[in-house]
Amino acid sequence: MADPVLDIRNLKVDFTTRRGVAHVLDDVSFTVAPGELLAIVGESGCGKSMTALSILGLIPSPPGRIVGGSIGFQGRDLTRLPQSDLRRIRGGDIAMIFQEPMTSLNPVFTCGEQIAEAVRLHQKASPAAARTRAVEMLRAVGIPEPELRADAYPHQLSGGMRQRVMIAMALSCEPKLLIADEPTTALDVTVQAQIFTLLDDLRQRTGTAIILITHDMGAVAEMADKVAVMYAGRIIERGPADAVLDNPGHPYTRGLLASIPRIDADPDADLPEIPGIVPALTDLGRGCAFAPRCPMAIDACLAAQPRHVAISANHSAACIRLEPQEVSA
């Protein structure tokens, strides 16, 4: 496999709050290869979006701070770059799209202006060339009559169209890596499918690596090469998409997969759910953060942080039950 585009190792991010220090990201490591699609899944507040913002150097600071680890990108460690260098990478080599297309575009500028701005910033293009590129990108993301839409203001477009504009903006400078943070959460189901298809299509045409942050397990099954499952700021399971979905190792992953509604399920039965809520990041104990909600928890779970245990090639999960002595016991 080619060298990874992105190589995150042991990333730690802390937020200092009035109630103490929250370890928002704790020991997060993963790699993404060119053209690969990594899906990061997990409940709200588990650190998915924070991982994305760390890569771009956009963690709100204060209160947030990267306290350890590295983010390797094209041979450079992004955690050590000054803001001015990061700015050149943002929107250029690494682009991001967000989950709120309705509010993510500036209401007072036209869609064309907003796409062209990125092109002018990163490719030093003339206004005319940037405009041409903007129209070209709008066409590439499947917007009809792109010349007209370039002069439209965001409020004149539907949510799906706005998300397409966001994607056009993100891809306008041919990024090596695209981070899509729940790009379809706010959209209609039919539009969701269109956006996913568009992303997959663009990835195959341009070879851009994608980190897809999502709740949508269906999309993960269909598009993802790799999956990382996050819980309370940690990656608790990772591996090739098929392996993780077919043979989940962590009880949390099993819970997530079980709570997907099935068409063939008994319509009167309750949808399976994971009891309890995500713990506050300021008062995590020494042990496994999932233990209080885990149906398989034993006393040993609370004693120490479980290590990642290999399940198959490249597939591992951090659960004490997978450790050899437990299996034999």
Next chain:
Amino acid sequence: MAYRILRQLLYAAALILAVLVLNFLLIQLAPGDPAEVIAGEMGGANAEVMAAIRQQYGLDKPILTQLGLYLGRALQGDLGTSYFYNRPVVELILSRLGPTLLLVTAALAFALIVGTRLGVMAARKPRGIASTLVTVLSLVGYSAPVFWTGLMLVILFAAKIPLFPVAGMINIVKQGGPLVRALDIAHHLVLPALTLGLVYLAQYSRLTRASMLEVLGADYIRTARAKGVSERRVLNHHAFRNALLPVVTVAGMQFGAIISGAVLVETVFSWPGLGTLAFQSILARDYPTVLGILFFSTLLVIIANLLTDFVSRLLDPRLAKGH
């Protein structure tokens, strides 16, 4: 678009008519007999002369007749003759309108430009020194009465450090071409415009700060940052234009108040504008002039509102389509 303009003009016309009637009635309610004032100006008079004065100025007719006559003449651009100055009111007002517009525009421009810049600076670091300074300054600026600020500025910049003239609009001794004259007026304009502008500068800086802080939390600002836009451009381009809207709206609404503020400032600085005229005509119970000034202020406020509407539409395309 044409339909909207027509509708707004009709609305403005109705408003002007209503204001004409209201102004007239208000003045009628005020105590004091103008005939006595005119007689006083003439150095005393007997009952016969008083009656003659009443007849001459139409004061002996019933109020409704007076109103009808007033409206009829007003629509022909005749707002009567000043008792006090003995000149047509419209001519009198037009001769004073220029200086007042100059003063108000200068004060408003100063308040808007400096105020919004200060607000943006303060929003950059909401807990920084600049931010605290803006808050303190706006509190002082807002609570200090205009005549006090004016007098303090006179003491400081005209008496202690004689940089600017104390009063008036032109220096009669100075001779020269139009440029010299313009510079002379600008020199006289500094202190009154500063005095009038400071109150509003305080408000606009605070408003801009609050508005900027709100806008900076918006999703599209995060988008701009993720696009690689520099922090300076995020503030001045992406955030500022969105933050400006409430400031423009408030500035437009305050236009009437600024004209009233000009009365005090003009009086303090002997600025030969509408404010001084209003002050003198109220003291002299010069009804036609007072009515005329009120009418012209109304016109100015209506024009200011139309302008505000126009600028808001330019700033925010969402308003342009009548959303």
